Amino acid sequence: SQTIHQWPATLVQPVGSPLSLECTVEGTSNPNLYWYRQAAGRGLQLLFYSVGIGQISSEVPQNLSASRPQDRQFILSSKKLLLSDSGFYLCAWSRSWGLPNEQFFGPGTRLTVL
Amino acid sequence: KQEVTQIPAALSVPEGENLVLNCSFTDSAIYNLQWFRQDPGKGLTSLLLIQSSQREQTSGRLNASLDKSSGRSTLYIAASQPGDSATYLCAVKGGSEKLVFGKGTKLTVNP
Numbered sequence: 001s002q003t004i005h006q007w008p009a010t011l012v013q014p015v016g017s018p019l020s021l022e023c024t025v026e027g028t029s030n031p032n033l034y035w036y037r038q039a040a041g042r043g044l045q046l047l048f049y050s051v052g053i054g055q056i057s058s059e060v061p062q063n064l065s066a067s068r069p070q071d072r073q074f075i076l077s078s079k080k081l082l083l084s085d086s087g088f089y090l091c092a093w094s095r096s097w098g099l100p101n102e103q104f105f106g107p108g109t110r111l112t113v114l
Numbered sequence: 115k116q117e118v119t120q121i122p123a124a125l126s127v128p129e130g131e132n133l134v135l136n137c138s139f140t141d142s143a144i145y146n147l148q149w150f151r152q153d154p155g156k157g158l159t160s161l162l163l164i165q166s167s168q169r170e171q172t173s174g175r176l177n178a179s180l181d182k183s184s185g186r187s188t189l190y191i192a193a194s195q196p197g198d199s200a201t202y203l204c205a206v207k208g209g210s211e212k213l214v215f216g217k218g219t220k221l222t223v224n225p
Binding site: 032034049051059101102107108110 | 146159163
């Protein structure tokens, strides 16, 4: 069976510090990978998605970047955090072929920028 | 631009009641619709996915329907239990990889 991991689970960072969040998927190959952010009082917003190693699509211009150095690893980064980067970050995966193209989510990382 | 609305934003019911959660979307050109459950501070758990060619899907006490032409989906929960308390989110997928989410319905089932 497939599992998705995210770490760290929680993170408190000062404004202007760098960020690296990691997501890994087990039990599947060549998945589509996604980063979402859930801010208080707002819906989930897609930040980035990737259909393969080194292939990143950005949905929202922002202070963040994403990378996919390995098939089942997806990293969310920032060089300098802003207060507005606080939120709940969720990684998700889906199969890249066939149906039903369902998305499965990880446990999330709670980021607080002070 | 696709927009997804969920009504009501919050719902409180006594245990054992059957209930319906509503989801509407503005662009009927969807690929699929997915219902999720989110417990406080946790990730999303996929409950049901309905392809655009399907009318409904069932899993245990859950039944989701889709009326693509009218831009509506409902999630029916039978014989609700306190363990069903959570926020329920619906999301639609169009031609891109993007899922567009509603803001959710927070359900409380009182024992």
